Amino acid sequence: MLRSLLLTCLTGCCGLGPSASTPSDLPALSAREAPAGSAVDSTTWFEFEVVLPAKSACDAQARLTALLAADLPHYALSSDREALGKPGMVVFEPEPHEVGLYTEQELAYFAKGLAPEDFAAAAAADRVVVGVFDFNTLAIRDELAVVSRAFDTVAADCGGWIRDKTTRQMYTPAYAAPRTASLTSATPVAHEHIVQHIYENDGHVRIVSLGMQKFGLPDLVINGVQRSRDVEVQALVNGVAQALIDGVAVGDGGSLDLDVATLSATLMPRGEDASGKATLRLLESPPQLGDADNRLWEIDAGERDPSDRYAAQDRLYRSLYGDGLDDDVVQLEHDAVTDAARAKALARLVEMSETKAEVLANGSLQIKGPFPTTRGGTEWMWIEVTRWTEGGFTGVLGNDPEDVPGLTYGSIVTVTFDDVFDYRYDPIGGPCEGWITTRVLAEQQGWELPDNGCAPSD
Numbered sequence: 001m002l003r004s005l006l007l008t009c010l011t012g013c014c015g016l017g018p019s020a021s022t023p024s025d026l027p028a029l030s031a032r033e034a035p036a037g038s039a040v041d042s043t044t045w046f047e048f049e050v051v052l053p054a055k056s057a058c059d060a061q062a063r064l065t066a067l068l069a070a071d072l073p074h075y076a077l078s079s080d081r082e083a084l085g086k087p088g089m090v091v092f093e094p095e096p097h098e099v100g101l102y103t104e105q106e107l108a109y110f111a112k113g114l115a116p117e118d119f120a121a122a123a124a125a126d127r128v129v130v131g132v133f134d135f136n137t138l139a140i141r142d143e144l145a146v147v148s149r150a151f152d153t154v155a156a157d158c159g160g161w162i163r164d165k166t167t168r169q170m171y172t173p174a175y176a177a178p179r180t181a182s183l184t185s186a187t188p189v190a191h192e193h194i195v196q197h198i199y200e201n202d203g204h205v206r207i208v209s210l211g212m213q214k215f216g217l218p219d220l221v222i223n224g225v226q227r228s229r230d231v232e233v234q235a236l237v238n239g240v241a242q243a244l245i246d247g248v249a250v251g252d253g254g255s256l257d258l259d260v261a262t263l264s265a266t267l268m269p270r271g272e273d274a275s276g277k278a279t280l281r282l283l284e285s286p287p288q289l290g291d292a293d294n295r296l297w298e299i300d301a302g303e304r305d306p307s308d309r310y311a312a313q314d315r316l317y318r319s320l321y322g323d324g325l326d327d328d329v330v331q332l333e334h335d336a337v338t339d340a341a342r343a344k345a346l347a348r349l350v351e352m353s354e355t356k357a358e359v360l361a362n363g364s365l366q367i368k369g370p371f372p373t374t375r376g377g378t379e380w381m382w383i384e385v386t387r388w389t390e391g392g393f394t395g396v397l398g399n400d401p402e403d404v405p406g407l408t409y410g411s412i413v414t415v416t417f418d419d420v421f422d423y424r425y426d427p428i429g430g431p432c433e434g435w436i437t438t439r440v441l442a443e444q445q446g447w448e449l450p451d452n453g454c455a456p457s458d
Helices: 060-071 104-110 116-123 140-158 173-182 227-246 306-321 336-361 436-445
Strands: 006-009 043-052 088-092 127-136 161-164 169-171 195-201 204-210 219-225 255-259 277-284 296-300 329-332 363-372 378-388 392-397 412-416 422-427
Touching: 043 060, 043 140, 060 088, 060 127, 060 140, 104 116, 104 169, 127 140, 140 161, 140 173, 161 173, 195 227, 204 227, 219 227, 219 306, 227 255, 227 296, 227 306, 227 363, 277 306, 306 412, 336 363, 336 378, 336 422, 336 436, 363 392, 363 412, 378 412, 422 436
Parallel strands: 006 329, 219 296
Antiparallel strands: 006 378, 043 127, 043 161, 088 127, 161 169, 195 204, 204 219, 255 277, 277 296, 363 378, 363 422, 378 392, 392 412
16 A cells, blocks of 8 residues: 555665664553453442433433333332442432533534434433442343333433433434343443543543443553554454453453454454454553543553554554555655655645644644665655654654564654655544655556545645
8 A cells, every 4th residue: 555655765865864763652551460350340330311302391210210110129229319329229310500411512522323403402401310320240231231221211202312421422212222232132242332532642642441331341441552543443442342241251460362253243353364363461550530430451462661562552453453554665766856745745744843733633644754774775664643843753653664673563763854755644534635755656656546535735
């Protein structure tokens, strides 16, 4: 694929500086390994809400109470908030000012099954009935199915919506139906019951799950992932979540044997060039602001130290899902046309540097940098930028080197600004820009660029 093209510059053709270094300020992994055995806690608690439309006269609390009392008679049921924190069920209707209802802007992120034209009505909701459930986990799936059906039924009868406080999603009864039905299957499908939040955190991308608490299981986190590998990393987190829901036990040292072929469901199938199997480590991790009120386990891909984190993740992805890379190595000399294209790319990066923090926060920036080869030439490779300073860029190597010992896909490298040859920027929700030298080289070499909506920067 041309996005991951490597260019090996012939000796003397560029005259650029030395190889990039490999520093890292990624946070260190936790030293506390997840305990061996079942990941399911003995008890758990979760909260659902029925959100009622404005001026609704529906007695949702009475309806919920009747359904839950009939179907879960072995649990204490109260409307008194003094009972919160005790085993059983508490169903109550708080004052409107006590509940943070979503705005239309928030619904665009958290709503499921609602059309945009429905956001105004949902944002105008003025009543909420809350159910808090403190259960043992011996029959948690069956009991979770009972609770979910009760909330689906009452929301449908009252013309309202359901909010799952463990995932923070708000959805329609119609959206909820297949999700609730899956709870009575042999094994629930993880991605129907959890969400994954990916966001910038102290210069690095963090991914964390929400929703595992309903099953008495820990949520999962990876501190430091490549934005460009979002498909693989979400598949990995979902795969670990599915394994825990399936009942795969944790081994000694926090080890977890993951086999894609045996999972009840997966977001990404095993590739032809992959074994589909890997062993990773799970570590007890301290939560951060905004994380679920739940145990949190960090996924360790097998890194040797933080500077090896992205490379270790890549090794794990390849073992589970296949290579997915198609790096072409091309030997050529630069000419006046490619030099002009490079100057244009650098000029655009100078413009972008005025708002570099916003650029990195709102999209994925890749630059192409030089690395000396053992044969005296220069190998150009793409780097996903994680930090942009006055002097240059630090990021994650996006190619497998052909002739640069000591570096692999996922190595953390640093390149000076003046050494950059090209860039590509993929803003969130918008078309990418860049590939300025890549377009010139494609025309010169007769390559066909993929139609991915990446617009030239004029």
